[in-house]
Amino acid sequence: MAAxxxxxxxxxxxxxxxxxxxxxxxxxxxxxWWRRKSLRFRLTATASAALALALAAAALLLITVLxxxxxxxxxxxxxxxxxEVVALADDGxxxxxxxxxxxxxxxxxxxxxxxxxxxxxxxxxxxxxxxxAMRWRAPDGGALFVDGRPYGIPGPLRAVVLRADxxxxxxxxxxxxxxxxxxxxxxxxxxxxTPILLVLLAGASWVIIGRTLRPIAALRRGAxxxxxxxxxxxxxxxxxxxxxxxxxxTLNDMxxxxxxxxxxxxxxxxxxxxxxxxxLASIRLQLEVALxxxxxxxxxxxAEGVLEDTLRLSRLAEGLLTLARxxxxxxxxxxxxxxLAELTxxxxxxxxxxxxxxxxxxxxxxxGDALDLGxxxxxxxxxxxxxxxxxxxxxxxxxxxxxxxxxxxDGPGIPEADRERVFNRFTRLDSAxxxxxxxxxxxxxxxxxxxxxxxGSVHLEAASPGLRAVVxxxxxxx
Ligand SMILES: Nc1ncnc2c1ncn2[C@@H]1O[C@H](COP(=O)(O)OP(=O)(O)OP(=O)(O)O)[C@@H](O)[C@H]1O
Ligand SMILES: [Mg+2]
Numbered sequence: 001m002a003a004x005x006x007x008x009x010x011x012x013x014x015x016x017x018x019x020x021x022x023x024x025x026x027x028x029x030x031x032x033w034w035r036r037k038s039l040r041f042r043l044t045a046t047a048s049a050a051l052a053l054a055l056a057a058a059a060l061l062l063i064t065v066l067x068x069x070x071x072x073x074x075x076x077x078x079x080x081x082x083x084e085v086v087a088l089a090d091d092g093x094x095x096x097x098x099x100x101x102x103x104x105x106x107x108x109x110x111x112x113x114x115x116x117x118x119x120x121x122x123x124x125x126x127x128x129x130x131x132x133a134m135r136w137r138a139p140d141g142g143a144l145f146v147d148g149r150p151y152g153i154p155g156p157l158r159a160v161v162l163r164a165d166x167x168x169x170x171x172x173x174x175x176x177x178x179x180x181x182x183x184x185x186x187x188x189x190x191x192x193x194t195p196i197l198l199v200l201l202a203g204a205s206w207v208i209i210g211r212t213l214r215p216i217a218a219l220r221r222g223a224x225x226x227x228x229x230x231x232x233x234x235x236x237x238x239x240x241x242x243x244x245x246x247x248x249x250t251l252n253d254m255x256x257x258x259x260x261x262x263x264x265x266x267x268x269x270x271x272x273x274x275x276x277x278x279x280l281a282s283i284r285l286q287l288e289v290a291l292x293x294x295x296x297x298x299x300x301x302x303a304e305g306v307l308e309d310t311l312r313l314s315r316l317a318e319g320l321l322t323l324a325r326x327x328x329x330x331x332x333x334x335x336x337x338x339x340l341a342e343l344t345x346x347x348x349x350x351x352x353x354x355x356x357x358x359x360x361x362x363x364x365x366x367x368g369d370a371l372d373l374g375x376x377x378x379x380x381x382x383x384x385x386x387x388x389x390x391x392x393x394x395x396x397x398x399x400x401x402x403x404x405x406x407x408x409x410d411g412p413g414i415p416e417a418d419r420e421r422v423f424n425r426f427t428r429l430d431s432a433x434x435x436x437x438x439x440x441x442x443x444x445x446x447x448x449x450x451x452x453x454x455x456g457s458v459h460l461e462a463a464s465p466g467l468r469a470v471v472x473x474x475x476x477x478x
């Protein structure tokens with residue numbers, strides 16, 4: 001039953017059958033949509049939104065300030081005229097019609113609210129500001145808007161009310177139309193100009209952000225061109241000394257380090273292959289010769305020869321494995337107290353006591369892996385015994401928070417120029433001799449990596465005659 005559609009694994013359901021149900025594609029939420037947009041788009045959109053807000057706020061502020069300033073200047077003139085009329089009325093020098101030349105409309109009302117004096121052409125029957133409005137909105141005088149149409153004046157009027165002696169009231173009004181017209185014009189200009197400005201600024205942002213991001217695109221292209229095998233490729237570094245410049249420089253440094261690591265790995269592999277080749281060739285030759293003439297063959301001798309080469313191979317494999325492990329963890333496998341005095345004595349005891357002599361041994365406990373540290377001593381003693389003329393001396397000192405192990409021999413020593421080089425992998429100075437003894441040139445490399453992993457250091461120095469290997473390790477606290 002379930003196997004009617006062999007091409008579709010899993011339980012059949014409507015979503016699988018039609019393929020038209022909500023596609024299992026990316027989420028459709030606005031946030032997901034926004035995240036999918038390019039960085040350039042998002043930066044431009046954010047900048048434009050901020051600009052739009054700023055422009056709208058600026059336009060609003062401009063209109064408000066401009067409106068207040070214009071109303072304030074109208075009020076100033078109206079108050080000025082009103083005060084002049086109040087002064088005339090109080091002095092009893094007020095004549096009808098009131099002589100004002102700047103178009104201000106003035107009405108003087110007596111205590112009963114009847115109009116007594118007006119400017120030429122002003123209404124003599126109905127006060128510009130009703131008694132009610134005066135009570136509510138300008139009880140002690142003040143400014144207010146009134147509709148000018150009942151008085152035959154188009155648009156609103158700005159009126160100020162002042163009190164004079166004998167309960168009289170002076171109303172001075174000026175037409176507001178010019179001001180409202182210029183405000184309207186300004187608003188229209190802003191309504192048209194602001195969006196245009198916004199579009200221009202958004203376009204400029206789009207271009208500038210595009211230019212800013214161009215070096216990143218160049219970086220990306222450069223990175224895409226670097227293949228796994230391409231050597232000495234670097235990313236383009238922009239001229240501007242900005243964050244992208246720093247990123248490109250850092251990435252190039254990283255590429256250089258990776259390249260160096262890659263080169264050393266390749267070197268190691270080719271060296272290892274080279275080292276493997278000779279014992280394998282030797283085994284093959286011995287077996288071919290033996291099988292070619294099986295009758296007169298000394299089989300135990302052949303087996304011995306093959307065994308010797310096999311041991312060389314297994315030592316090589318062991319050494320490579322040890323180095324690979326050290327490279328991998330860069331920390332000792334165990335981190336426990338190691339009695340270095342005991343370890344030194346026990347390791348030296350494995351050699352011929354006529355050759356290897358143990359000198360002064362201070363009590364010293366370090367932290368780390370006893371197996372690894374034992375291998376360090378064995379590698380150094382192997383080298384010393386191999387090269388010594390007659391004797392090897394091992395000493396252990398503990399001072400200044402450090403344990404110092406020295407392994408000295410009276411052999412030919414190593415020229416100063418080569419004393420660092422021999423710590424490299426597969427480096428042998430006397431290749432013919434170490435080949436006989438089976439050395440691959442990994443011993444000192446393992447010593448250095450192990451000592452480093454234990455937080456210590458190792459170097460070689462002249463022992464006149466011979467060579468002295470000096471290993472320093474931090475003592476365990478307490
Ligand atoms: N005590 C020493 N006196 C003189 N030369 C030394 C001494 N110790 C090391 N060397 C030189 O340094 C080289 C590197 O030593 P290292 O221990 O790394 O390799 P090896 O002994 O040749 O091989 P392996 O240790 O892997 O068996 C040796 O081949 C040898 O030429
Ligand atoms: Mg060695």
